[in-house]
């Protein structure tokens with residue numbers, strides 16, 4: 001099955017994400033709030049691009065069931081993560097003005113550009129494979145973090161987002177969709193899309209720790 005092979009091929013970068021200093025600090029409760037704020041503001045941009053790629057992929061495909069699933073994925077994002085984020089923004093005093101005034105960071109720009117690129121070069125199946133690590137890796141990270149939890153309530157709420165049933169249902173549906181659109185002809189393109197997204201996921205944590213900017 002495509003997703004088994006993809007999981008095996010990305011074990012090293014998934015482990016690097018799971019044990020990334022950002023994740024360790026979030027769990028220990030030592031992650032500076034300024035770093036979490038940075039992550040949330042950048043992730044706002046990411047989530048918008050993520051929803052947009054779902055919508056474009058749904059428009060591009062002639063596979064009605066895939067389009068419906070992509071639109072359901074975008075909806076579950078709105079109902080879950082995006083709704084949760086409003087609470088975070090309020091608690092950390094992140095305003096729409098601050099979000100609008102913050103430039104997208106290089107790694108975030110590259111990751112989201114990769115997702116759009118997959119749509120252009122590998123079609124809807126390529127985009128679906130590129131989007132999958134986002135659902136799946138966060139579910140695995142959430143499940144690991146949930147075992148001990150975080151002493152900081154806002155970090156615990158973040159963890160809870162990725163263990164909620166609605167979220168894991170969306171992830172399971174996305175896994176099934178990816179396997180459905182994978183064919184012997186597109187497997188290597190889909191695997192490359194999945195691997196690059198996995199690499200970017202790991203670098204997204206580092207981007208937040210570094211408060212990465214375009215400054216040279």
Ligand SMILES: Cc1ncc(C[n+]2csc(CCO)c2C)c(N)n1
Nearest residue numbers: 046050076077080081134135138204
């Ligand atoms: C860089 C980055 N990667 C993955 C996620 C997690 N995520 C984003 S959309 C979505 C699907 C349904 O909510 C999931 C799990 C994130 N927030 N930021």
